[in-house]
Amino acid sequence: MSSRDVPAPVIRRLTIYLRALMFLVDEGQEIISSEELGNKLGISSAQIRKDLSYFGEFGKQGTGYEIRHLREQLKRILKVDREWGIALVGAGDLGHAIVHYEGFKNRGFYIAAIFDKDPQKIGRKIRGLEVLDSRLLPKVVKEMGLKVAIVAVPANEAQKAVDTLVASGIKAILNYAPITLNVPAGVQIRCIDPVTRLQNMTYYL
Amino acid sequence: MSSRDVPAPVIRRLTIYLRALMFLVDEGQEIISSEELGNKLGISSAQIRKDLSYFGEFGKQGTGYEIRHLREQLKRILKVDREWGIALVGAGDLGHAIVHYEGFKNRGFYIAAIFDKDPQKIGRKIRGLEVLDSRLLPKVVKEMGLKVAIVAVPANEAQKAVDTLVASGIKAILNYAPITLNVPAGVQIRCIDPVTRLQNMTYYL
Numbered sequence: 375m376s377s378r379d380v381p382a383p384v385i386r387r388l389t390i391y392l393r394a395l396m397f398l399v400d401e402g403q404e405i406i407s408s409e410e411l412g413n414k415l416g417i418s419s420a421q422i423r424k425d426l427s428y429f430g431e432f433g434k435q436g437t438g439y440e441i442r443h444l445r446e447q448l449k450r451i452l453k454v455d456r457e458w459g460i461a462l463v464g465a466g467d468l469g470h471a472i473v474h475y476e477g478f479k480n481r482g483f484y485i486a487a488i489f490d491k492d493p494q495k496i497g498r499k500i501r502g503l504e505v506l507d508s509r510l511l512p513k514v515v516k517e518m519g520l521k522v523a524i525v526a527v528p529a530n531e532a533q534k535a536v537d538t539l540v541a542s543g544i545k546a547i548l549n550y551a552p553i554t555l556n557v558p559a560g561v562q563i564r565c566i567d568p569v570t571r572l573q574n575m576t577y578y579l
Numbered sequence: 580m581s582s583r584d585v586p587a588p589v590i591r592r593l594t595i596y597l598r599a600l601m602f603l604v605d606e607g608q609e610i611i612s613s614e615e616l617g618n619k620l621g622i623s624s625a626q627i628r629k630d631l632s633y634f635g636e637f638g639k640q641g642t643g644y645e646i647r648h649l650r651e652q653l654k655r656i657l658k659v660d661r662e663w664g665i666a667l668v669g670a671g672d673l674g675h676a677i678v679h680y681e682g683f684k685n686r687g688f689y690i691a692a693i694f695d696k697d698p699q700k701i702g703r704k705i706r707g708l709e710v711l712d713s714r715l716l717p718k719v720v721k722e723m724g725l726k727v728a729i730v731a732v733p734a735n736e737a738q739k740a741v742d743t744l745v746a747s748g749i750k751a752i753l754n755y756a757p758i759t760l761n762v763p764a765g766v767q768i769r770c771i772d773p774v775t776r777l778q779n780m781t782y783y784l
Binding site for chain 1: 587588590591593594595597598602621656657658659663665671672673675676677679680681682683686687688726727729731733734750751752753757759767768769771772773774775776777778779780781782783784
């Protein structure tokens with residue numbers, strides 16, 4: 375089945391299932407039913423079974439899912455059975471926090487290169503990785519064959535950073551700046567927006 | 580209609596609609612059809628109409644939505660027609676980045692107090708706001724009547740921070756640490772997880 379045939383919300387939920395399964399493996403659990411997984415995530419078991427059915431048969435009626443197996447299958451489907459190097463643009467407070475973020479480990483990603491245009495930051499090391507001059511970005515991204523980037527620059531610099539990334543061959547961009555950015559067809563972009571997540575909670579207050 | 584009757588994905592989409600409407604107001608647009616809004620967001624117009632119908636009638640057949648009016652209604656529904664003070668726990672790189680984040684403005688939130696347990700950080704000012712000793716958190720949160728918090732501490736300190744926040748009266752927590760946290764019933768928690776967003780894109784690569 376081609377990527378285009380699977381609705382986007384299904385893919386979004388797969389990433390949530392994978393996160394939960396990794397946690398369950400850490401906890402030592404081996405088998406889980408769609409009901410139990412659904413209860414943990416606040417998603418119906420029917421939805422889980424339907425989402426997974428786009429990609430094949432992963433559980434047996436009455437016995438549930440073998441957690442490690444399902445985890446490996448989801449990693450394969452989401453293409454994180456490999457490690458993607460990330461080009462990080464912006465070496466300010468946020469860039470530092472991202473480089474030190476422990477959540478990338480074993481989940482398919484690592485910071486491969488850091489760029490900034492500030493001469494004060496260029497040449498400094500963050501966790502052993504030297505901050506490179508932004509002007510080197512096209513060359514380095516191409517040479518390293520990077521496809522994934524994170525934008526951690528101020529809002530007024532973000533579109534320019536994205537344009538450079540796209541021109542350099544980046545195909546997937548995670549944007550932390552509070553601004554809507556334009557990318558051409560064929561390039562994925564997602565935004566980390568803490569405010570929508572907060573609004574999602576205040577509704578219930 | 581009570582909060583419990585509206586499915587969670589509807590509320591999540593309302594926050595996306597609100598963000599888009601605020602952008603459209605900034606752009607100077609006054610009216611939008613559900614089709615045009617849907618095209619911008621990659622959501623079907625039928626879904627948008629259905630989501631909004633939980634809360635009343637906001638558009639007229641054939642003329643579309645009056646953008647400012649719908650924006651105000653969504654703000655009211657999501658309870659961001661007011662300003663929520665946020666208790667921020669953690670004054671490291673990430674805490675700094677959050678305090679300097681420009682995206683809270685006019686969207687219902689502001690950083691009201693910053694806490695850290697590190698004596699090196701206590702007493703310093705970030706954007707004019709003094710970093711307070713974490714031991715003061717229960718007292719300050721209660722006195723200020725704060726209900727919303729952001730956790731920006733390392734994973735191994737996050738559950739303890741959350742427990743203190745909950746005991747102090749916080750009802751909604753946005754967690755940046757890469758760990759699953761437990762909260763009692765009646766407390767909302769959401770996680771900023773850049774990895775699920777990245778995995779959401781690698782699927783398409």
